[in-house]
Amino acid sequence: MSIAESVEHARPAFQRDVSAGLDALEPLIGRLTVGGTAVGGTAPDGDHLVTSALRTYRFDTTAQPASDIVPVAAVPVAGVARAIAIRAAVPAAALGALDAALRESVHYSHSRHLYGGTVLDIPHARSLLAATLADALTADALSSAAVCLADAHAPAAPVAVALSAHLMCLLLAEAAQQVSVLAGSTFYARIAPFELIEQHVRDLAALSTLVPDLADALPSAAAAVDAWCGDTGATAPRALLQPDVAAAIASDAPGAVEAHADLAAAAGAALAAVEAGGHATADPHQALELAHRVALLTAAAAVIDGWRQARGSEAIAGDPLAMEACLRRIRGRVVRRQPPLPTDLVARLVAHAEARAASGEEMAIGPARATVTPL
Numbered sequence: 001m002s003i004a005e006s007v008e009h010a011r012p013a014f015q016r017d018v019s020a021g022l023d024a025l026e027p028l029i030g031r032l033t034v035g036g037t038a039v040g041g042t043a044p045d046g047d048h049l050v051t052s053a054l055r056t057y058r059f060d061t062t063a064q065p066a067s068d069i070v071p072v073a074a075v076p077v078a079g080v081a082r083a084i085a086i087r088a089a090v091p092a093a094a095l096g097a098l099d100a101a102l103r104e105s106v107h108y109s110h111s112r113h114l115y116g117g118t119v120l121d122i123p124h125a126r127s128l129l130a131a132t133l134a135d136a137l138t139a140d141a142l143s144s145a146a147v148c149l150a151d152a153h154a155p156a157a158p159v160a161v162a163l164s165a166h167l168m169c170l171l172l173a174e175a176a177q178q179v180s181v182l183a184g185s186t187f188y189a190r191i192a193p194f195e196l197i198e199q200h201v202r203d204l205a206a207l208s209t210l211v212p213d214l215a216d217a218l219p220s221a222a223a224a225v226d227a228w229c230g231d232t233g234a235t236a237p238r239a240l241l242q243p244d245v246a247a248a249i250a251s252d253a254p255g256a257v258e259a260h261a262d263l264a265a266a267a268g269a270a271l272a273a274v275e276a277g278g279h280a281t282a283d284p285h286q287a288l289e290l291a292h293r294v295a296l297l298t299a300a301a302a303v304i305d306g307w308r309q310a311r312g313s314e315a316i317a318g319d320p321l322a323m324e325a326c327l328r329r330i331r332g333r334v335v336r337r338q339p340p341l342p343t344d345l346v347a348r349l350v351a352h353a354e355a356r357a358a359s360g361e362e363m364a365i366g367p368a369r370a371t372v373t374p375l
C-alpha cells in the first residue's frame with residue numbers, strides 16, 4: 001500500500017481521535033513509542049472521549065539535545081524510508097482531525113445564537129473561519145505534495161518531506177487553535193456534541209511531541225535544504241519564479257498577482273541565500289530560519305500547483321479566490337504580519353466551509369483530488 005493510500009485509509013480514523021489514526025497507520029509506520037510507552041488505542045470516559053485521546057499515555061517531552069539531531073543526509077539508508085513515511089503520512093492523515101473539528105465548528109457557529117444572530121453573523125467569527133479553512137487548504141496541498149514526492153522516491157524527498165512535516169505540524173496546531181477560539185466557551189465546557197473540538201485541538205498541538213521524527217524535522221533538514229532548493233519540480237520553491245506560473249495567475253486569478261509576486265521575491269532571496277551557503281552557516285538560528293522560509297515557500301508552490309491542476313473543476317482547490325487566500329496567509333507568515341483577509345475572500349471561504357459541513361465532504365489526497373502531479 002502506498003503512502004497516499006495509507007493516508008486516505010487513516011484520515012477517517014483521525015477524525016474520531018488521533019490515537020485511532022495512529023493505529024490505522026501502523027501497517028505503514030509501525031508501532032510508535034514515546035518514552036518507552038506504546039502509543040495507540042482510545043480512552044473512553046463514560047459516553048464521551050476523554051479531554052485528550054492521548055492523555056492516558058506517558059510522553060517523554062524532554063527536548064532532544066541538538067547534538068542528537070541527525071541531519072537528513074546522515075540518516076542510515078535503513079532508516080530513511082521509515083522516517084520519510086512517518087513525516088509524510090502522519091501530518092497528512094492528521095489533517096482528518098482538523099477537518100472534523102472544522103466541520104463541527106461550522107455546525108456550532110450555526111447553532112449558537114448571540115446578539116440577535118448566529119456566531120457566523122459576527123464579522124470576526126467569519127474572518128476566523130475563513131483563515132482557518134485557508135490554512136487547512138494550504139496544509140492539504142502541502143501534504144499532498146509531500147506524499148507524492150515520498151511515493152515517487154524523488155531524490156529530494158527526504159529534505160522536502162522533512163520541511164513539509166515541520167510546517168504541517170505548525171499549520172495543524174495553529175488552525176486547531178483558531179477553531180477553539182471560534183467555539184468560544186464550548187471549547188472549555190465540552191458541550192455535546194461539540195466536545196470533539198477540544199479533543200482534537202489538544203491532540204494536534206501535541207503531535208510534534210508525540211511522534212518521533214516530527215519534533216526534529218526542521219533541524220534535520222536545515223543543513224541539506226540546498227538539495228530541495230535546486231529542485232525544478234512544480235512544488236519546489238523555484239517554481240514560484242517560473243514565468244508560466246505568473247502568467248497563469250495573471251490570467252485566471254488576478255487578485256493573487258500581488259501575493260504571488262511578493263512570494264516569488266521571497267523565493268528569489270531565499271534561493272540566493274541558500275546558494276551563498278546560508279543553510280550551512282555556523283549560526284543554527286539563521287539556518288533554521290532559512291529552512292523555515294523555504295518550507296513556507298514550498299507550501300506556496302504546492303498551493304499554486306494544486307490550483308493549476310484543479311482549474312476548471314468544482315474542487316475547492318481550483319477556486320482562484322481560495323488560492324489567493326492561501327497565498328495571502330502564507331505571505332503573512334513570511335513577513336510575520338498577518339492582516340485579515342479581504343471581505344470577498346472571507347465570504348467565499350465561509351461559503352465553502354458551510355457547503356463542506358453540510359455535505360460532509362472530506363479533504364482528499366493525491367490522485368483522488370488531482371491537485372498535485374506525481375513525479
